[in-house]
Amino acid sequence: MDKPHGTFHIEEKPLPEVKPGQILVKQERTGVCGTCVHMYHGRLPGIKYPIILGHEIVGTIDTLGDGVKADLMGEPIKEGDRVYVLPGLRCGKCYFCSVLGAPNLCTEGGAYGVKPLSDDPLYFTGGYGDYVYLDHPWSKVLKINADPDTAVLLEPFSIGIHALDRVWVKTGSVVAIQGAGAIGLFTLVAARESGAFKTIVLGAPASRLELAKEFGADVTINIEEVPDASQRIELVKSETPGGYGADVVFECAGVPTAVPEGIDMLRRGGTYVVAGHFTDVGEISINPFTHLNNKHITLVGVWGGILPYFVKGKPILESGKYPFKEMVSHILPLDRIGDAMKAISTDYRLDGKEVRKIVIASDL
Numbered sequence: 001m002d003k004p005h006g007t008f009h010i011e012e013k014p015l016p017e018v019k020p021g022q023i024l025v026k027q028e029r030t031g032v033c034g035t036c037v038h039m040y041h042g043r044l045p046g047i048k049y050p051i052i053l054g055h056e057i058v059g060t061i062d063t064l065g066d067g068v069k070a071d072l073m074g075e076p077i078k079e080g081d082r083v084y085v086l087p088g089l090r091c092g093k094c095y096f097c098s099v100l101g102a103p104n105l106c107t108e109g110g111a112y113g114v115k116p117l118s119d120d121p122l123y124f125t126g127g128y129g130d131y132v133y134l135d136h137p138w139s140k141v142l143k144i145n146a147d148p149d150t151a152v153l154l155e156p157f158s159i160g161i162h163a164l165d166r167v168w169v170k171t172g173s174v175v176a177i178q179g180a181g182a183i184g185l186f187t188l189v190a191a192r193e194s195g196a197f198k199t200i201v202l203g204a205p206a207s208r209l210e211l212a213k214e215f216g217a218d219v220t221i222n223i224e225e226v227p228d229a230s231q232r233i234e235l236v237k238s239e240t241p242g243g244y245g246a247d248v249v250f251e252c253a254g255v256p257t258a259v260p261e262g263i264d265m266l267r268r269g270g271t272y273v274v275a276g277h278f279t280d281v282g283e284i285s286i287n288p289f290t291h292l293n294n295k296h297i298t299l300v301g302v303w304g305g306i307l308p309y310f311v312k313g314k315p316i317l318e319s320g321k322y323p324f325k326e327m328v329s330h331i332l333p334l335d336r337i338g339d340a341m342k343a344i345s346t347d348y349r350l351d352g353k354e355v356r357k358i359v360i361a362s363d364l
């Protein structure tokens, strides 16, 4: 895409010569993510245009450079194998990578489809193309044994797992999740796998809540049917032991007003996780006494995905334990990315169907 709010152009370029240590991946599916839509609108700071977007990439190995023999788990890889591209490029040397062990906060890093580190013209640097060229020494892939429509979901799933890893969901906990979009549903799966006894998902429309039920949500609350926040808070509390409130609440809605509402759904001493704000959509006031001090809560933020969560998420995706593929509502050819961006920016409808997750396929 050429500039914020610009247009997507398809250009033909000769494939790069694959150098030692590098990998050329033939894209099979690339997920269209909320972050891509924010970049489309120019709402993510520090992004250089023109850019090839797309960071949720699964494909097959087209060409392996000399010396590349295994994926990041040490599994042997060969041409033709299906692999997930770990989009993040982390330096391993900066203060955050090396001292704090927090590579998601790397000061030197970038990501395919977000901040490519290549100096060359930016061809093959994102998933919205037929090929992705992993030319950076920090590139990593993970062999994946799932169909491409399921496998493509590994990156957003890793965000849900990361959100859970930031807190301790003790066995038997009641967990509430604000938002029934992809991040909400992936957080739901991660919460169930982490020991939540009861999960409550708040969101809309009804069809998304149905999907949440298929993913194992015990209780769903339709925010269109219950537009009053105080009523929603009471409904959540009524599902918790003693009516005190949830042990952990995850904000996966990307709406600032969800934050004070979600804190009010917590019991005293509970934990609130902001996991749905990957761009700046404004401010909201918090009362330090009632929301924080007196309530004695733990307030947690979560940024980006890192390797351990891709590794943890992969076998869960591969297991078939959850109907992940149901999340993919549209599979579109490359030349319809603009339609996808518009649908997600407006009414979440495309081709007469509600949008859940759109993926781009190179073979269409």
Ligand SMILES: [Zn+2]
Binding pocket: 033, 034, 035, 055, 056, 155, 156
């Ligand atoms: Zn994403």
Ligand SMILES: [Zn+2]
Binding pocket: 090, 091, 092, 093, 094, 095, 096, 097, 098, 103, 105, 106, 107, 108, 109
């Ligand atoms: Zn670093």
